[in-house]
Amino acid sequence: MNKMTKSNKILIKTLFGLEETLKDELLNIGVKSVKVLNRAVETEGDIELIYKCNLYLRTALAVYLKIDTGITKNQNDLYDFIRAIKWQELFSGHKSIAVEAFTNSKTLKHSRFTEQKVKDGIVDYFRDTTGVRPQVNLERPDIKIYVHINNNTCSLYLNSSGTPLYYRGYNKRTGKAPVNDILAAGIILISGWDKKSFLYDPMCGCGTIPAEAYMLANNIPPTINRNYFSFKNWQNYDNKLWENIIEEAKRKINKTNTKIYGNDIDNKVLQDAQINFNRIDPENKIKLTNSDFFDIEPPDTQGTIISNPPYGMRFNDLDIKEFYKKLGDKLKFDYRNYVAWIISSELDALKMIGLRPEKKIVLFNGPLECKLNKYSIYEGSKKTNRKDYK
Numbered sequence: 390m391n392k393m394t395k396s397n398k399i400l401i402k403t404l405f406g407l408e409e410t411l412k413d414e415l416l417n418i419g420v421k422s423v424k425v426l427n428r429a430v431e432t433e434g435d436i437e438l439i440y441k442c443n444l445y446l447r448t449a450l451a452v453y454l455k456i457d458t459g460i461t462k463n464q465n466d467l468y469d470f471i472r473a474i475k476w477q478e479l480f481s482g483h484k485s486i487a488v489e490a491f492t493n494s495k496t497l498k499h500s501r502f503t504e505q506k507v508k509d510g511i512v513d514y515f516r517d518t519t520g521v522r523p524q525v526n527l528e529r530p531d532i533k534i535y536v537h538i539n540n541n542t543c544s545l546y547l548n549s550s551g552t553p554l555y556y557r558g559y560n561k562r563t564g565k566a567p568v569n570d571i572l573a574a575g576i577i578l579i580s581g582w583d584k585k586s587f588l589y590d591p592m593c594g595c596g597t598i599p600a601e602a603y604m605l606a607n608n609i610p611p612t613i614n615r616n617y618f619s620f621k622n623w624q625n626y627d628n629k630l631w632e633n634i635i636e637e638a639k640r641k642i643n644k645t646n647t648k649i650y651g652n653d654i655d656n657k658v659l660q661d662a663q664i665n666f667n668r669i670d671p672e673n674k675i676k677l678t679n680s681d682f683f684d685i686e687p688p689d690t691q692g693t694i695i696s697n698p699p700y701g702m703r704f705n706d707l708d709i710k711e712f713y714k715k716l717g718d719k720l721k722f723d724y725r726n727y728v729a730w731i732i733s734s735e736l737d738a739l740k741m742i743g744l745r746p747e748k749k750i751v752l753f754n755g756p757l758e759c760k761l762n763k764y765s766i767y768e769g770s771k772k773t774n775r776k777d778y779k
């Protein structure tokens with residue numbers, strides 16, 4: 390299959406643990422059937438669906454169009470398979486390219502070598518059929534090709550997103566340890582937050598969690614501010630269709646008065662957070678405060694806390710375990726009637742919170758294995774004396 394048809398196989402990658410959330414997102418935008426894979430899902434659809442996936446899916450890393458599948462027992466088979474694709478129908482030889490490979494095969498073991506072979510096949514195709522040699526650009530290619538080799542089966546894809554979709558297009562990624570935007574969106578969706586009640590991140594850094602919550606509550610597509618998508622460089626790019634999809638998405642934005650607050654002890658990261666918020670929330674509805682969480686009262690009598698407390702460092706001479714114990718005590722004493730979702734890669738320190746997690750979910754923030762724990766805080770949650778955290 391070389392040309393885009395009405396029904397193409399579409400692969401969408403995500404982070405570990407967010408597969409079911411991504412599936413739900415797809416069903417919500419009208420897709421009928423979704424197959425859940427490891428760190429990915431698969432569905433079928435047309436070019437319109439590919440555009441919508443890039444715009445609407447909060448937990449998608451990248452959206453891939455399957456071009457073809459072939460049997461490639463060795464490097465010669467691979468070269469011939471690639472050389473036989475009518476690449477010109479997909480993109481022009483004047484576009485720059487980059488190839489990314491994943492291999493799980495006895496004969497094609499090395500992904501770098503496979504990438505090279507695929508690149509050679511594409512470049513030779515264009516040179517022989519059009520006389521033009523596509524340039525390779527590993528940093529920011531116009532066209533990204535993805536090759537997945539499993540035993541003798543080679544699946545070939547075009548990456549329609551290009552750079553990963555956590556580049557939302559609005560954010561300055563300068564916090565000390567920002568949580569991946571896709572992960573932040575995934576946590577909020579997993580939490581089942583109703584998009585109406587108070588949401589608070591008391592250690593918000595550059596504001597990824599409040600920003601994702603605000604976009605969700607107001608039905609703002611996550612990449613509405615992003616210009617770069619690789620599909621815009623495809624031969625079949627339909628600018629009118631893309632603009633219609635954007636216009637429709639803008640019409641569906643509904644400004645709510647949902648109360649979303651962020652707080653951080655570090656004024657510098659809050660300045661970045663404010664710059665980020667200005668781009669998605671010009672009316673300044675997300676409120677930021679600059680305080681030590683342990684010194685302030687809850688901003689409301691009830692709500693949902695979603696937060697990614699510090700990890701991997703010492704704070705004001707506090708051991709990280711002591712920090713998490715203090716955090717647990719603060720929640721127990723001051724945040725009754727709240728539900729708190731805490732994500733951290735400090736797995737031992739997390740146990741020091743001293744509240745019984747109602748749910749424990751394994752997720753990854755980049756390479757770091759994390760736990761997302763849910764705590765419902767109510768009167769009986771209190772186990773220690775207030776003085777313990779003062």
Ligand SMILES: C[S@@+](CC[C@H](N)C(=O)[O-])C[C@H]1O[C@@H](n2cnc3c(N)ncnc32)[C@H](O)[C@@H]1O
Pocket residue numbers: 564565566567568569591592593594595596597598652653654655658680681682683697698699700704
């Ligand atoms: C892992 S980072 C949070 C990153 C954030 N989710 C983001 O995406 O940018 C932890 C944050 O906790 C803040 N922090 C540390 N101790 C704090 C305290 N006592 N009160 C409030 N914030 C604190 C740090 O300044 C840092 O920004």
